[in-house]
Amino acid sequence: MANQEIIFAGFGGQGILSMGKFLAYAGLEENLNVSWFPSYGPEMRGGTSNCSVILSDEPVGSPLVVDATTVVVMNRPSLDKFESHVVKGGLLIIDSDLVNREPERTDIEIIKIPAQKIAEEVGSKKIANMVLLGALVEKTKIVKMESLLKALKEHGKEQFYELNKKALERGAEFAR
Amino acid sequence: MYEAAHGRAPAVATGIKRAVPDSVVFTYQGDGDLAAIGTAEIVHAAARGERITTIFVNNAIYGMTGGQMAPTTLPGQVTETSPYGRDVKTAGYPIRVSEMISTLDGAVYVERVSVDSVPNIIKAKKAIKKAFEIQLQGLGFSLVEVLSICPTNWGLSPNESVKWLRDNMIPYYPLGVKKDATTGEVK
Amino acid sequence: MADKVLMKGNEAIGEAAIHAGCQCFFGYPITPQTEVAAYMSRRMPKVGRVFLQAESEVAAINMVYGAAGAGVRVMTSSSSPGISLKAEGISYIAGAELPCVIINIVRGGPGLGGIQPAQSDYFQATKGGGHGDYRLVVFAPASVQEMVDLVQDAFDVADKYRNPVMVMGDGMLGQMMEPVEFKERPKKELPEKTWAANGLKGREKHNVINSLFLKPEELEAHNNKLQEKYREIEKNEVRYELYNCDEEMDLVIVSYGTLSRICKNAIKMLKKEGINVGLIRPITLWPYPVEAFDKVIDKTKNGFISVEMSCGQMLEDVQLAVNGRKPVHFYGRSGGMVPTPAEIANKIKGIVGGAK
Numbered sequence: 001m002a003n004q005e006i007i008f009a010g011f012g013g014q015g016i017l018s019m020g021k022f023l024a025y026a027g028l029e030e031n032l033n034v035s036w037f038p039s040y041g042p043e044m045r046g047g048t049s050n051c052s053v054i055l056s057d058e059p060v061g062s063p064l065v066v067d068a069t070t071v072v073v074m075n076r077p078s079l080d081k082f083e084s085h086v087v088k089g090g091l092l093i094i095d096s097d098l099v100n101r102e103p104e105r106t107d108i109e110i111i112k113i114p115a116q117k118i119a120e121e122v123g124s125k126k127i128a129n130m131v132l133l134g135a136l137v138e139k140t141k142i143v144k145m146e147s148l149l150k151a152l153k154e155h156g157k158e159q160f161y162e163l164n165k166k167a168l169e170r171g172a173e174f175a176r
Numbered sequence: 177m178y179e180a181a182h183g184r185a186p187a188v189a190t191g192i193k194r195a196v197p198d199s200v201v202f203t204y205q206g207d208g209d210l211a212a213i214g215t216a217e218i219v220h221a222a223a224r225g226e227r228i229t230t231i232f233v234n235n236a237i238y239g240m241t242g243g244q245m246a247p248t249t250l251p252g253q254v255t256e257t258s259p260y261g262r263d264v265k266t267a268g269y270p271i272r273v274s275e276m277i278s279t280l281d282g283a284v285y286v287e288r289v290s291v292d293s294v295p296n297i298i299k300a301k302k303a304i305k306k307a308f309e310i311q312l313q314g315l316g317f318s319l320v321e322v323l324s325i326c327p328t329n330w331g332l333s334p335n336e337s338v339k340w341l342r343d344n345m346i347p348y349y350p351l352g353v354k355k356d357a358t359t360g361e362v363k
Numbered sequence: 364m365a366d367k368v369l370m371k372g373n374e375a376i377g378e379a380a381i382h383a384g385c386q387c388f389f390g391y392p393i394t395p396q397t398e399v400a401a402y403m404s405r406r407m408p409k410v411g412r413v414f415l416q417a418e419s420e421v422a423a424i425n426m427v428y429g430a431a432g433a434g435v436r437v438m439t440s441s442s443s444p445g446i447s448l449k450a451e452g453i454s455y456i457a458g459a460e461l462p463c464v465i466i467n468i469v470r471g472g473p474g475l476g477g478i479q480p481a482q483s484d485y486f487q488a489t490k491g492g493g494h495g496d497y498r499l500v501v502f503a504p505a506s507v508q509e510m511v512d513l514v515q516d517a518f519d520v521a522d523k524y525r526n527p528v529m530v531m532g533d534g535m536l537g538q539m540m541e542p543v544e545f546k547e548r549p550k551k552e553l554p555e556k557t558w559a560a561n562g563l564k565g566r567e568k569h570n571v572i573n574s575l576f577l578k579p580e581e582l583e584a585h586n587n588k589l590q591e592k593y594r595e596i597e598k599n600e601v602r603y604e605l606y607n608c609d610e611e612m613d614l615v616i617v618s619y620g621t622l623s624r625i626c627k628n629a630i631k632m633l634k635k636e637g638i639n640v641g642l643i644r645p646i647t648l649w650p651y652p653v654e655a656f657d658k659v660i661d662k663t664k665n666g667f668i669s670v671e672m673s674c675g676q677m678l679e680d681v682q683l684a685v686n687g688r689k690p691v692h693f694y695g696r697s698g699g700m701v702p703t704p705a706e707i708a709n710k711i712k713g714i715v716g717g718a719k
């Protein structure tokens with residue numbers, strides 16, 4: 001793995017920013033160079049939310065991801081905005097419970113996950129972000145699942161750890 | 177519509193009103209804006225008796241920037257920059273703007289209203305109408321302070337916010353006419 | 364990397380200041396730097412120091428003036444419109460020769476502008492901003508780690524020269540998280556603050572903090588003394604990075620802050636196409652690293668290009684440094700538009716004439 005540049009996008013409140021943070025912490029755990037850069041300002045509140053995460057062997061250049069190796073979207077506006085940002089041969093992960101259109105790209109790999117449904121089965125729709133993150137890690141092998149779990153343990157809320165873990169595993173299973 | 181620099185709306189409004197005296201001019205200001213950075217401008221516009229109207233929206237917090245302490249933040253209230261609750265020993269006391277402005281001779285009409293219930297909204301509407309009438313009559317400066325909610329930055333639901341306003345803000349910021357020079361009423 | 368932690372730029376600024384012994388912080392909310400104040404409001408009381416949210420940036424910088432004059436380490440933080448309001452105070456602080464640290468997490472201007480990353484306060488930072496013949500030392504970090512290091516250095520440089528130091532970054536730097544390490548720092552030998560107005564302390568006379576000199580002879584003498592100090596800073600404090608500048612180059616980019624990292628990406632892209640481009644990254648914007656240009660000027664075929672998130676502000680300093688010896692080009696975006704590596708690479712291809 002040389003350089004993974006990821007965009008997470010959705011509505012505020014879906015856990016978009018924390019998804020990115022946990023991945024960045026996991027990268028740090030593996031001694032990678034990492035950066036996490038959120039959208040900011042009043043637009044965040046209630047509106048769309050996204051963040052750029054980079055994990056790399058080399059020093060990180062721009063923290064703002066434009067050409068993404070992976071894009072994760074949790075709503076339709078995010079798909080509209082970021083579908084074109086996936087590099088050729090890259091990966092697009094879609095929460096198919098929330099996005100009501102088919103992606104147009106044919107030159108990339110696409111995973112459609114009913115993340116809301118899976119999350120609900122695990123215990124709460126609130127952890128749909130973790131389902132998607134699990135799929136991302138499984139598919140890209142960008143970090144080891146242990147590192148991600150360690151990041152969750154150290155930086156997440158303790159009472160959600162088991163639930164989050166399950167959600168990650170279900171997401172990974174789906175992508176396998 | 178002009179967009180003024182943070183806190184400077186009363187000065188901008190003064191410029192407009194002096195340049196075009198028959199225009200109807202009002203400022204729309206938050207509590208951070210009016211009672212912190214813009215204190216000098218509002219006090220002097222009122223003291224000069226500028227024939228303008230100020231609608232002052234008091235939600236006890238800086239909303240736009242994401243929930244920091246405002247001059248109107250209540251003692252003990254937790255905000256992003258008063259994470260342990262506003263400590264009056266270091267952060268001082270809330271400013272009651274309407275009462276303060278009422279002490280100035282140039283201020284003709286000052287009322288504090290709230291938008292937490294239908295009757296109060298009707299009262300607020302009346303107060304704002306009256307404030308503009310005073311401007312139209314050329315009598316001087318008028319200000320209506322509107323207590324309002326900020327669910328996002330208070331971290332409460334809209335319903336909880338209305339309750340919080342009633343239970344906490346109204347006791348600290350009593351509603352009513354603070355000054356009406358047209359009737360000679362000063363409270 | 365066990366001792367590295369992930370931190371948001373704005374929070375790292377606060378922690379770095381605490382590490383540097385910052386005793387007082389005076390702030391005011393403004394996007395995209397509000398997290399500095401929020402962080403300080405949480406941390407400063409815990410370490411027994413002072414956090415105060417001022418009623419305005421004007422008040423905040425004058426609180427800084429007060430605390431700096433009393434001899435304590437003090438910092439304030441803001442973003443572009445707020446720095447404009449601080450300009451008066453900064454001029455007084457420079458005139459009275461007081462040390463302090465000022466953070467500017469720049470957003471797009473002029474006026475209320477926007478809140479996205481920009482570099483359009485370059486003139487304001489390096490050429491005055493406030494009135495009078497004064498200079499501000501300006502650090503421009505490119506990463507959160509460098510920000511942590513430079514904020515700490517800023518306190519030392521401020522104390523050493525009794526001069527305000529600004530640390531300037533764009534909104535990206537303030538908002539992004541990167542791993543940082545708070546390294547053990549050797550203690551600097553710094554002059555004692557015998558000038559501080561903090562009580563008589565056995566002195567014969569009261570210390571006076573002042574920038575008023577009504578007699579022209581006295582003001583000129585004061586200005587000359589300041590200028591001498593500025594020459595000294597120019598001699599000692601210039602910092603820059605040269606990247607990929609060892610061999611013959613088709614062109615040299617000049618760029619600072621986070622944008623310089625985007626330029627490095629562009630350089631890597633161009634290398635694959637056989638175009639060799641170097642980078643001068645000024646770390647001090649004032650004093651400007653003129654000597655960096657002298658080092659590379661004979662190795663660049665097509666001269667230099669100033670790449671900015673502003674409309675040609677640093678370009679003027681590049682032109683002064685090059686002084687007509689080689690062509691100077693320009694590429695800039697503004698308003699919060701962040702150039703992409705491909706965009707910069709394309710512009711450069713246009714100048715050097717495509718792949719070799």
Ligand SMILES: Cc1ncc(C[n+]2csc(CCOP(=O)(O)OP(=O)(O)O)c2C)c(N)n1
Binds near residue numbers: 181182393420
């Ligand atoms: C000189 C300057 N400093 C700071 C800001 C950032 N800022 C924008 S709005 C605002 C205050 C918001 O609070 P308030 O006036 O109470 O209005 P609200 O958003 O709560 O309605 C601040 C500090 C600015 N725009 N200009």
